[in-house]
Amino acid sequence: MSIWEYANPKKFMETSSWALPWVTGLAVVTLLTGLVWGFFFTPDDYRQGSTVKIIYIHVPAAMMAINCWAMMLVTSLIWLVRRHHVSVLAAKAAAPVGMTMTLIALFTGAIWGQPMWGTWWAWDPRLTSFLILFLFYLGYLALWEAVDDPDSAADLTSVLCLVGSVFALLSRYAVLFWNQGLHQGASLSLDSKEHVSDVFAYPLWTSMAGFVLLFLTLVLLRTRTEIRARRLRALEARERMA
Amino acid sequence: MVGLGKYAATVLGAYAVTILLLAVLVIATLRRGRVMRERLEAQERRMARHG
Numbered sequence: 001m002s003i004w005e006y007a008n009p010k011k012f013m014e015t016s017s018w019a020l021p022w023v024t025g026l027a028v029v030t031l032l033t034g035l036v037w038g039f040f041f042t043p044d045d046y047r048q049g050s051t052v053k054i055i056y057i058h059v060p061a062a063m064m065a066i067n068c069w070a071m072m073l074v075t076s077l078i079w080l081v082r083r084h085h086v087s088v089l090a091a092k093a094a095a096p097v098g099m100t101m102t103l104i105a106l107f108t109g110a111i112w113g114q115p116m117w118g119t120w121w122a123w124d125p126r127l128t129s130f131l132i133l134f135l136f137y138l139g140y141l142a143l144w145e146a147v148d149d150p151d152s153a154a155d156l157t158s159v160l161c162l163v164g165s166v167f168a169l170l171s172r173y174a175v176l177f178w179n180q181g182l183h184q185g186a187s188l189s190l191d192s193k194e195h196v197s198d199v200f201a202y203p204l205w206t207s208m209a210g211f212v213l214l215f216l217t218l219v220l221l222r223t224r225t226e227i228r229a230r231r232l233r234a235l236e237a238r239e240r241m242a
Numbered sequence: 243m244v245g246l247g248k249y250a251a252t253v254l255g256a257y258a259v260t261i262l263l264l265a266v267l268v269i270a271t272l273r274r275g276r277v278m279r280e281r282l283e284a285q286e287r288r289m290a291r292h293g
Binding site: 039040044049050051053054057058061096097100103104107108111112114115214218221222224225228229231232235236238239 | 244245246247248249250252253255256257259260263264266267268270271272274275278279281282285286288289
């Protein structure tokens, strides 16, 4: 069996219909476990106090903001190269989810930054690149709405996605490129010299898994809706021509 | 209730914003999905009736 079978809308609808209840259930259980564990059953940090609990939403949301754009990049490339509609519809479906994750990361970061850094906002490399990523999400969605022909919209948004990938990468690695920012380095690292304590890391990993599953659930649901919307447009056009 | 100390408003505010944004996203996703499914079914029924 080839992965390209799922580029067939009918096959995608059948498979996603079977998978959705399982993915949704797993997402709810994992997300609730991670957040309840982190919020109620972890100690305060010796420097940050209870604000450390914001890590369980801020880090997974920021991770998904970047990874969502990466997923859109892959599916946009598949559209540009192989012209599979399901692929570009999945990118379109993912954009509002990624934009919401970016907003959550920006808001929770600002709320945490006020007591810890003494400011809601700084023109720090990571914060700024995240703001630009948010604007790219907005632009991507606006472009889909602005162009009437679906295939032209798919082409243009795919190219925009390629350009925006620079900022998605920058959001991830900005703290490594520039040292003058306020934002600290990676919260989770395989480097033994720099990582958070296990007492915070385990619920954080769980919460991150929950956010990934939530993302998957929402993208499956939204892609199914986009496939239906495309079929509806095709049927309406056929009816007009009859 | 977990003791959040002097940062209670900060932590609860961050969680409230997150829950609100996720709730809006989930509700919008489900609502658009339902509307699109009903419109497609209606269109398919209409076209089946009229051949």
